[in-house]
Amino acid sequence: MINKVLSEIVHCLNCGASLSIDEENEQLKCKKCGTSYPVKNSVAVMLPSQEAKNTAEPEIHAKQSSVFNYIDHYQKDGIEHNYFQKRDSGTEHIERRVREYVFSQIKNETGRILDVGCGRAWGAQHLCPENYEVISMDISLENTTEALKIYPFKNHSAVVADVFSLPFNENTFDYIIASEIIEHVIDPKAFIENLIRALKPGGTLIVTTPYKEKIKYSLCVHCNKLTPLHAHIHSFDEKILSSLYTRKDLQSCNYITFANKIPIHLRMHVFFRFFGFRCWKIVDRFFNLFYKSPLRILVKWQKK
Structure with missing residues (x-):
């Protein structure tokens, strides 16, 4: 239950x-x-009613006069793709560094954490043993069910929900993590606003996303229309992200760029995977001083 x-x-x-x-x-x-x-399967399903479900018109759909039902899309995505399967070594390495940067921003010794778009539930995997209370949230029932099955901690729970119809009370979480999610959502500004509303005073929202991504398109085999690869419909830099929330209850907004593309393209992760986070971070900063071309950005909003 x-x-x-x-x-x-x-x-x-x-x-x-x-x-x-x-x-x-x-x-x-x-x-x-x-x-x-x-x-x-012990997962609360709290999606809006069929009549209230959100459909949207990101720029590409507006141009093509098509409607994007993102809830239906990501429910099917959770069925068709196994988010818990083993990644290739290059993908696993950059995901590891994203996780490490996120965890480095969590300073409190205890607290309640919401992991938005939990995917393979690495938030619960790492933070539940550290005595944080973690709620894994995803639109996909498959992902949340598997998350509870693999990480059955007493301080781990899961919910199927949508940020644009967020079921959580205001002032609930010490931290909210939304890693590699915002590039997919229909309305990034509303996405950030809804999440910050659920933070406690003094709470922190941590978002990671590709940095200055050049969105690529492929031709859909079904409808012969262009579709963005990996369902990325937005590209961000620090200015765009910082502008998404500027209300009076904002204490601060800071960002970090990381994961220089040179070592990644040269597949130097074969060696760097043996480096601890602090050592790798120094090397990564050196590459960005030599040739500034980070692939990821982390933004942290703190509520007053």
Whole structure:
């Protein structure tokens, strides 16, 4: 059944009221309007109703007069792609360095952490043993189910949810991690605003994404229209990211660029994989001083 702590920090998407656990029917039920949310494999499924589901028109869809139902897309993506399968060595190395940079920004010794778009749930894998309470969130039921199965910690829970209909109460999390997600979303500004609203005062939102990515397109075999590779529909630099949230409750916004492309293109990860994070970071900074061309950016927003 669902983790009791999770049930205490979510609300009804229809009326905003609190929810109670209905163990007999394996669901969460709104105390006010009676709306129910199923619990499948210990994962609460809290997506908006069919009528309220978001469709969107990113620039490419607007040009092609097509509609993008991203919830349906990423639910199918979770079925068709195994996010937990072993990566090639180059991909695994850069993912490792992204993880290390994210973890280096988590300073508190304890706290509640939301991992948005949890994918293979490396947040829970690393942070639950360190006594953080981690909620793995994804649109995909497959990813969240597998996350709980592989990392069955008492301080690990999971929910299927959408940032644009976020079910969590305001002022709930000490940290929110959204790693390699924002380049996929329909409205980056609303994405950041919704997540910061769920932070506690003094809480931190950590976002990573490709840096100044040149978005490439391929021709879809089904509709003969251009489609962005890897479903990346936005490209970011520090100015764009910093401008996404400037409200009065913002304490600070800082960024780090990293992962120089030279060692990656030369496949020097074969050697660098033996370097600890601090040593690798020094080497990476040296390459960026010599030839500034980082492939990743991390932005950290701290709430007042």
